[in-house]
Amino acid sequence: MRSWARSVGAAVLLLTASAMAACGATAPGWGPLAAVAAPQDLAVGGATIGILVITADCVFLEHPVPFAERRHLLWPADRTAWAPGSRSILFRKPDGEMVTLASGDHLEVSLPLEEVPDLRWVARPALACDTPGPYLVLDVHPR
Numbered sequence: 001m002r003s004w005a006r007s008v009g010a011a012v013l014l015l016t017a018s019a020m021a022a023c024g025a026t027a028p029g030w031g032p033l034a035a036v037a038a039p040q041d042l043a044v045g046g047a048t049i050g051i052l053v054i055t056a057d058c059v060f061l062e063h064p065v066p067f068a069e070r071r072h073l074l075w076p077a078d079r080t081a082w083a084p085g086s087r088s089i090l091f092r093k094p095d096g097e098m099v100t101l102a103s104g105d106h107l108e109v110s111l112p113l114e115e116v117p118d119l120r121w122v123a124r125p126a127l128a129c130d131t132p133g134p135y136l137v138l139d140v141h142p143r
Contacts, residue, residue, distance in 0.1 A: 037078070038074075049106070051064060061073055112136055
Protein backbone atom coordinates (compact mmCIF):
# COMPACT_ATOMS: atom_id res chain seq x y z
CA MET A 1 0.00 0.00 0.00
CA ARG A 2 2.85 2.40 0.78
CA SER A 3 4.49 1.98 -2.64
CA TRP A 4 1.15 2.73 -4.32
CA ALA A 5 0.76 5.90 -2.23
CA ARG A 6 4.36 6.86 -3.01
CA SER A 7 3.73 6.34 -6.74
CA VAL A 8 0.58 8.45 -6.61
CA GLY A 9 2.45 11.19 -4.71
CA ALA A 10 5.27 11.13 -7.26
CA ALA A 11 2.76 11.29 -10.12
CA VAL A 12 1.04 14.31 -8.55
CA LEU A 13 4.39 16.06 -8.09
CA LEU A 14 5.37 15.33 -11.69
CA LEU A 15 2.01 16.51 -13.04
CA THR A 16 2.42 19.72 -11.05
CA ALA A 17 5.92 20.15 -12.43
CA SER A 18 4.65 19.52 -15.98
CA ALA A 19 1.87 22.06 -15.57
CA MET A 20 4.30 24.69 -14.27
CA ALA A 21 6.72 23.93 -17.10
CA ALA A 22 3.96 24.18 -19.70
CA CYS A 23 2.84 27.61 -18.52
CA GLY A 24 6.42 28.85 -18.12
CA ALA A 25 5.95 29.71 -14.45
CA THR A 26 8.85 29.99 -12.08
CA ALA A 27 7.19 28.82 -8.91
CA PRO A 28 8.02 27.87 -5.36
CA GLY A 29 8.24 24.19 -4.68
CA TRP A 30 11.42 23.47 -6.62
CA GLY A 31 13.63 23.64 -3.52
CA PRO A 32 17.30 23.83 -4.55
CA LEU A 33 16.62 22.43 -8.04
CA ALA A 34 17.42 24.39 -11.19
CA ALA A 35 14.70 23.31 -13.59
CA VAL A 36 14.49 23.98 -17.32
CA ALA A 37 12.05 23.32 -20.12
CA ALA A 38 14.43 21.15 -22.14
CA PRO A 39 13.82 20.06 -25.73
CA GLN A 40 12.51 16.48 -25.94
CA ASP A 41 14.68 15.29 -28.82
CA LEU A 42 18.15 15.67 -27.34
CA ALA A 43 20.62 12.92 -28.20
CA VAL A 44 22.75 11.46 -25.41
CA GLY A 45 26.37 12.28 -26.03
CA GLY A 46 28.05 10.76 -23.04
CA ALA A 47 27.91 10.28 -19.32
CA THR A 48 29.78 11.27 -16.22
CA ILE A 49 29.99 9.67 -12.79
CA GLY A 50 29.94 11.44 -9.47
CA ILE A 51 28.27 11.94 -6.12
CA LEU A 52 25.01 13.86 -5.83
CA VAL A 53 25.35 16.79 -3.44
CA ILE A 54 22.20 18.62 -2.33
CA THR A 55 22.77 21.83 -0.38
CA ALA A 56 20.24 24.35 0.90
CA ASP A 57 20.43 26.27 -2.41
CA CYS A 58 21.91 23.98 -5.06
CA VAL A 59 22.20 20.49 -6.50
CA PHE A 60 25.62 19.45 -7.77
CA LEU A 61 27.39 16.42 -9.15
CA GLU A 62 30.74 16.16 -7.39
CA HIS A 63 33.72 14.50 -9.03
CA PRO A 64 35.87 13.47 -6.05
CA VAL A 65 38.94 12.48 -8.07
CA PRO A 66 41.47 14.04 -8.61
CA PHE A 67 39.95 16.93 -6.64
CA ALA A 68 36.46 17.76 -5.45
CA GLU A 69 35.12 19.50 -8.56
CA ARG A 70 31.40 20.28 -8.51
CA ARG A 71 29.14 20.83 -11.50
CA HIS A 72 25.72 22.36 -11.13
CA LEU A 73 22.89 20.15 -12.42
CA LEU A 74 20.02 21.44 -14.56
CA TRP A 75 16.91 19.23 -14.43
CA PRO A 76 14.18 18.81 -17.08
CA ALA A 77 11.07 20.29 -15.42
CA ASP A 78 8.63 17.88 -17.05
CA ARG A 79 10.35 14.84 -15.48
CA THR A 80 11.64 16.18 -12.16
CA ALA A 81 10.12 17.14 -8.82
CA TRP A 82 11.43 18.16 -5.41
CA ALA A 83 10.32 16.22 -2.31
CA PRO A 84 10.84 18.74 0.53
CA GLY A 85 10.04 16.34 3.38
CA SER A 86 12.86 13.96 2.47
CA ARG A 87 15.00 16.60 0.68
CA SER A 88 15.19 14.29 -2.31
CA ILE A 89 14.65 14.48 -6.05
CA LEU A 90 11.99 12.47 -7.87
CA PHE A 91 13.10 11.83 -11.44
CA ARG A 92 11.29 10.05 -14.28
CA LYS A 93 13.84 8.34 -16.50
CA PRO A 94 13.27 8.32 -20.30
CA ASP A 95 11.98 4.72 -20.04
CA GLY A 96 9.31 5.87 -17.52
CA GLU A 97 10.93 4.40 -14.41
CA MET A 98 10.69 6.66 -11.35
CA VAL A 99 13.78 7.01 -9.17
CA THR A 100 14.32 8.88 -5.93
CA LEU A 101 17.71 10.55 -5.57
CA ALA A 102 19.27 11.80 -2.34
CA SER A 103 22.42 13.63 -1.37
CA GLY A 104 25.34 11.21 -1.22
CA ASP A 105 24.00 8.93 -3.98
CA HIS A 106 26.60 7.74 -6.49
CA LEU A 107 25.26 8.44 -9.98
CA GLU A 108 26.03 8.13 -13.62
CA VAL A 109 24.45 11.13 -15.37
CA SER A 110 23.72 11.06 -19.11
CA LEU A 111 24.48 14.35 -20.85
CA PRO A 112 23.48 15.88 -24.22
CA LEU A 113 25.54 15.26 -27.33
CA GLU A 114 25.96 18.99 -27.87
CA GLU A 115 25.34 22.24 -26.03
CA VAL A 116 21.68 23.22 -25.77
CA PRO A 117 21.43 26.90 -26.75
CA ASP A 118 17.89 27.92 -25.78
CA LEU A 119 16.96 26.64 -22.36
CA ARG A 120 13.91 28.25 -20.78
CA TRP A 121 14.11 28.51 -16.99
CA VAL A 122 11.27 27.11 -14.93
CA ALA A 123 13.19 27.49 -11.64
CA ARG A 124 16.36 29.58 -11.79
CA PRO A 125 19.37 28.53 -9.73
CA ALA A 126 20.67 30.58 -6.83
CA LEU A 127 23.75 32.69 -7.57
CA ALA A 128 25.73 30.43 -5.21
CA CYS A 129 25.18 27.54 -7.65
CA ASP A 130 27.24 29.01 -10.46
CA THR A 131 29.87 26.54 -11.67
CA PRO A 132 31.72 26.31 -14.96
CA GLY A 133 29.92 24.05 -17.41
CA PRO A 134 26.68 23.02 -15.67
CA TYR A 135 25.29 19.63 -16.70
CA LEU A 136 21.82 19.20 -18.25
CA VAL A 137 20.54 15.87 -16.90
CA LEU A 138 19.01 13.58 -19.56
CA ASP A 139 19.06 10.37 -17.52
CA VAL A 140 20.47 9.02 -14.27
CA HIS A 141 21.76 5.60 -13.29
CA PRO A 142 22.18 5.14 -9.54
CA ARG A 143 25.30 3.07 -8.85
